Amino acid sequence: MMDPATLLAVLETTLSQADADVVESAITGKDLIKAGALMGAGICMGFGAIGPGIGEGFAAGKACEAIGRAPEEAGLLTRTMLIGQAVSESTGIYSLVVALLMLFVVGV
Amino acid sequence: MEHIGERLIWNYFPFTNIPIPGGGVNVLTIFNTLVVMALLWGMMWLGVRKLTRVPGRAQVILESFVGLFDGLVTSSLEYPTRDQNRKFLPLIASLFMFVCLGNFIGFLPTHYFEEPTADINCTMSLGMMAIAIAIYCGVKAKGAGEFFGELLGPMWHQEDATGFAKLAGKASALFFFPLNVIGEVAKVISISFRLFGNIIGGAIIIVVVSTLTYNTFLPIGLDLFFVFFVGTVQAFVFTMLTLTYIAVAIK
Amino acid sequence: MDITPETWNYIGRYVGASLALGLGGLGAAIGMGMAGAEANRAMMKQPSKHSDLLRTMLLGQAVGGSPSIFALVVGLLILFLPVNESTSGMVFASTLIGAGLAVGLGCFGSGVGCGFPAAQACSGVARNPKKSTALTSTMMIGQALAQSPSIFATIVALILLFLPTPSVGIASAGIAIAAGLSMGASALGPGLGSGITAGGAVKGQSDWPQSRSITVRTMMIGQAICDTPAIFGMLVSFIMLFTLQDLEVSIIGFSKVMAAAIAVGIGGIGPGIGCGIVSETSCEASAKKPEHDALMLRTMLIGQAVSQSTAIYALIIALVILFVV
């Protein structure tokens, strides 16, 4: 494992090799915190969206199957499906809230 | 292609130095909204121009459209009488027409015509209106107490609970209430960004592909898919979601 | 260690080509394997139908193999693209890696997805060999539509390879990788989901062949909605490629684009698959009861729209990261 100082040094070398004259200042700890918050928000929302997406798909798929069997109960089944999806979407909303918190509270 | 996703903003009233409050207006969005509405009124006027017992072609089209949405509203809301269902018909029908033609108008080969639905302001205002109407209908159908009581979570209304269980049920509202409120806000965001993202995505793909081919050919296939197919489907999804949110709120 | 631009070129070529060919070929291989396994199972049950089954299987594998061909073309371009002296170095390497990521991940999803309709077509042909022509054409329509995310990914990869990325120092390296990642990862889920949809449609049609047109219509609309996360990913990658001239030239700019790419890219996988599951069952149900197709279509649209909302949250987070923070 690299210790943070070496990591910073490597990053600075990379930066200077990329475009030497644009780099003006070294990376500070505040920059790292902000970068970490940004990455954290991205990872949080990205991976947090997988589960609810598939789960809501299952709920809606079963609802479609049930409506195919009993079309006269369509209204009730649609409402049940929406409520089930709303509940399984809560984890997605947690991810959204946490990501927004990271962006606007932690990473400022 | 640096102009991708940018809208023309007027910060001042035309020919003056008076600034427009609220950060200016996206003038092309408003212009295209007016164009779409004028086109829709014109087309519908052809249908209602001379209403006859035996309808002409335009009247047949208009009437079958209205009849389709009448059936849709009736089967979704399931009010007992026809007039109660009919109250929502103008909202649903004009929402679909506006969004659908708004998605199509970017097809016209001038860059003065850009989709009003590819502006987040337009879709957000429609989405907020839809959710506001759903909440209003819910409050009217159930009463404010019951409607907002549902936001406090399932454990708030426990009749048989006593002591600590009851206290815990009441305390759970601290957790559920913000979540449900965020859920309502998320409805607005998801309904409006779905339309916005799909339409602006399609528009940008068409712009990029035609720039890559140096505008030597019009990407007809892409236009057919992104503008007409996705446009119609997304307009229908927007309308159906509005209708379903209202139907869930009143029951 | 001495890192010259030449080293970066080689790193980019090898990593990019291996990503493109490895991931893209892997998906198509899994899909073809599914088709072959189903064909074998069907042949074991009905050995007399072996010629029909063999034809269907080969056709399904041939059409379902085109994502891997996209991956092959882009991979060869990555390996042998002439070096542009002005961008040679780390930015050039990351363009190649970005193109490899885009086409590799995107073709992985579509490649696996194309296996579902091929497998269902094989078992359907074994059950009902007289309807094999109609079944095969439905399978090919489904596979062609399930390949649209991989076509988006190929377009983005070609743009990455042939257009200069915005020159903003280290951030342009980040932009290239991030554009590839957001497009590729977000095309993975929709490709799989469209394939699952097509599989459901082929299964429904093989059981109830008389309602073919309704099944195909439901399938096409379902697949169009499945593609929404891929469109979001493409939107974000185009925004990154064309509009980020004033990105911070620091680690913050780099992590901005990477975070946006991870959010919209990985966030598109789940909703894509979920939408596919919805339209799969709804295709089967509307094939079974074609008289209720309008109701089925409506329920499917609502279910898919709601299960996409997490992809929309991911898009919002990506846009907030790029434009607001």
Next chain:
Amino acid sequence: MVTINLTMLVELILFLIFLWGTQRFILTPVLNSMDERNDSIERDIEKAKDDDIQSEELELKYRHEIAVIRRNADEELRAVKQKAMREHSDFLQQERINAETAVEEVRVKAMAMMEAEREAVLAEVPELARLMEAQLTASARISNNGGSH
């Protein structure tokens, strides 16, 4: 790209105006006309149903009358037919009797003729016998004479 500004409010107001205008000037007249047509069609259907019932009654009545007429006609026809049959059979009877009488006469006559013939033949029989006996005797005598030699 995602700037939110005054446009949102303007869009909302524009859409509300559009909604109002569509409801007021388009949908209300169209729905009224559709309802009117539906009502008139329903009325027509009711009327048609009434007419249908009426026509069915009339048809029943006519069918009854036709049945009565047909029954009368049938009876007349049957009577006429019976009469004709009777006359016919009487005539046939008469003819048959006549024919039988004639046949009987002829038969009696023929029988008488046959009897007469038989009588005549029988009368000739003894004469013939005597003749044959004489011939036989003569021939026997000739053979005896010849045999003695």
